[in-house]
Amino acid sequence: MVEYVPGIPILKPYIDADNKPYWDAVNDHKFVVQQCNKCKNYYQPPRPMCPECLTLDTMDFVPASGKGEVHSYIIYTTDKMAYPGMKIPYAVMVVELDEGVRITANNADDIDTEEIHIGMPVEITFVDIDDSLTLYQFKKREA
Amino acid sequence: MTSIKDMTAIAGIGLTEYSKGTERTEWSLASEAIKLAADDAGIKVKDIDGLVKDIDDGWDCSYVQKTLGIDNLLYSSESHWGTSSMLNVVTAVASGTANNVVYYRSRKGATTTRRSPSDYRVAKETLDDSISILRIDFYEPYGLATPQGCAAMLQQRYMHEYGITPEQMAGVIIGISEYGAKNPLALYTDKPVTMDEYLNSEMTVAPLRDIDCAPGVDAGIAILVTRTEMAKDLQQTPAVIMSAAQGAAIEGEFLTGYNQEKMTDFPETMNMAEELYRVAGITAKDINVAQLDDRFAPLVPMQAEALGLCGKGEGAAFCGAKSLPINTAGGSIGEGFMDSNRIVEAVRQVRGTSTSQIDNAEIILYAAGAGGPADGLIIRK
Numbered sequence: 043m044v045e046y047v048p049g050i051p052i053l054k055p056y057i058d059a060d061n062k063p064y065w066d067a068v069n070d071h072k073f074v075v076q077q078c079n080k081c082k083n084y085y086q087p088p089r090p091m092c093p094e095c096l097t098l099d100t101m102d103f104v105p106a107s108g109k110g111e112v113h114s115y116i117i118y119t120t121d122k123m124a125y126p127g128m129k130i131p132y133a134v135m136v137v138e139l140d141e142g143v144r145i146t147a148n149n150a151d152d153i154d155t156e157e158i159h160i161g162m163p164v165e166i167t168f169v170d171i172d173d174s175l176t177l178y179q180f181k182k183r184e185a
Numbered sequence: 186m187t188s189i190k191d192m193t194a195i196a197g198i199g200l201t202e203y204s205k206g207t208e209r210t211e212w213s214l215a216s217e218a219i220k221l222a223a224d225d226a227g228i229k230v231k232d233i234d235g236l237v238k239d240i241d242d243g244w245d246c247s248y249v250q251k252t253l254g255i256d257n258l259l260y261s262s263e264s265h266w267g268t269s270s271m272l273n274v275v276t277a278v279a280s281g282t283a284n285n286v287v288y289y290r291s292r293k294g295a296t297t298t299r300r301s302p303s304d305y306r307v308a309k310e311t312l313d314d315s316i317s318i319l320r321i322d323f324y325e326p327y328g329l330a331t332p333q334g335c336a337a338m339l340q341q342r343y344m345h346e347y348g349i350t351p352e353q354m355a356g357v358i359i360g361i362s363e364y365g366a367k368n369p370l371a372l373y374t375d376k377p378v379t380m381d382e383y384l385n386s387e388m389t390v391a392p393l394r395d396i397d398c399a400p401g402v403d404a405g406i407a408i409l410v411t412r413t414e415m416a417k418d419l420q421q422t423p424a425v426i427m428s429a430a431q432g433a434a435i436e437g438e439f440l441t442g443y444n445q446e447k448m449t450d451f452p453e454t455m456n457m458a459e460e461l462y463r464v465a466g467i468t469a470k471d472i473n474v475a476q477l478d479d480r481f482a483p484l485v486p487m488q489a490e491a492l493g494l495c496g497k498g499e500g501a502a503f504c505g506a507k508s509l510p511i512n513t514a515g516g517s518i519g520e521g522f523m524d525s526n527r528i529v530e531a532v533r534q535v536r537g538t539s540t541s542q543i544d545n546a547e548i549i550l551y552a553a554g555a556g557g558p559a560d561g562l563i564i565r566k
């Protein structure tokens with residue numbers, strides 16, 4: 043789980059035309075991944091053009107399973123390098139989704155920092171930080 | 186097709202004082218370093234006709250021009266994020282665009298910290314111009330807001346994939362710090378790190394330890410490059426540039442290329458190395474001394490593998506075995522993070538002035554940008 047330090051804002055995503063559908067979906071507690079409707083490749087982070095097809099109008103955002111495995115993770119154990127708005131220790135995980143793309147996020151409340159390991163099965167869940175910000179996190183999943 | 190091979194040489198190096206805190210500005214440090222590089226080469230400052238700035242640090246060329254009194258700049262540019270810009274310098278000189286081109290970096294790494302939330306926000310605002318290559322907002326909301334964390338993510342995966350132990354990781358730091366202890370300029374390594382000291386050291390972003398991270402230093406460094414035949418007539422032994430190259434790769438990002446097929450492979454460095462060896466007409470086996478990017482020590486073994494100095498997964502053991510001298514002045518771990526201080530040490534090895542002079546230092550490799558856009562040099566006497 044992660045705990046925030048009251049009074050210190052969380053750094054928000056920088057939303058623009060290339061990623062707005064992605065974060066709008068997160069706001070609605072839905073998880074989407076960018077997919078080119080021509081070559082069917084998935085992409086993360088979202089981008090304005092498919093590098094395979096070189097097309098601008100084929101970049102859809104499609105519902106994704108949100109299921110995957112921990113590919114790597116780190117634990118901020120001292121405040122030296124950590125973001126001051128989050129209480130230490132906190133973990134950040136890179137999760138490889140079934141779709142093949144890797145997503146970075148924190149662990150949800152049901153996962154203790156100490157039990158995170160590479161290969162751990164996880165799935166997306168959502169947390170409303172405040173009125174203007176919703177983020178995704180990863181919670182436990184049966185293998 | 187023409188080649189840049191052997192056409193240019195490093196004729197001068199300029200180093201300001203290294204300090205853990207100075208009142209001086211980066212403008213002042215850059216100006217002094219460039220003057221010292223001209224003095225070292227034995228040319229007049231006004232004969233410098235090209236300036237290349239590190240994108241991350243230092244004052245814009247037009248300001249440096251104000252202090253150095255240079256009438257015109259035939260060439261000026263900046264580095265790619267995470268790299269030095271020696272290829273810019275080399276191509277500017279080799280093409281005949283300019284005659285005496287300086288790469289400079291001045292940095293107040295010891296006194297600049299990004300600790301308060303407003304500092305992070307300021308840092309982010311500053312980066313907004315380049316947000317298309319540094320899409321850090323996919324990481325920052327989760328508290329992955331420092332390069333230390335980004336690098337630790339690569340390290341964790343690397344240790345898992347190849348079963349690397351903390352003891353093996355210690356070998357990287359121990360080797361570099363042994364060289365650092367002999368170099369009086371290495372402010373941060375009075376004595377070599379021991380195994381016990383490493384294993385008992387604090388983890389700041391597990392598995393990355395505080396001791397693995399290059400500390401900040403306040404300094405300015407300048408590297409002056411001219412045509413090889415010109416350099417032969419100047420006062421220093423020229424460090425002939427056999428090759429200079431940059432490398433990039435698909436899904437590459439600055440330490441966050443987590444969507445690369447294998448994030449521990451450093452494909453940017455692999456691509457850079459292939460070009461570097463091709464232009465120089467050598468293989469990795471011909472390298473006698475290496476000056477590698479040790480901003481975070483665990484990047485060194487991954488980088489050594491990507492450079493073909495050893496096989497995949499063998500990097501930590503390779504560094505620990507000391508079969509190739511790596512970072513013979515103590516690297517950024519000892520002297521503080523500057524990148525260009527490792528170019529300076531590569532030149533010292535050519536001139537025979539290193540505090541850990543290697544007997545057969547004929548071909549010296551310099552690399553930067555581990556875990557992102559990469560660049561490198563191969564130099565010889």
Ligand SMILES: [Zn+2]
Pocket residue numbers: 078079080081082083092093094095096100
């Ligand atoms: Zn496509």
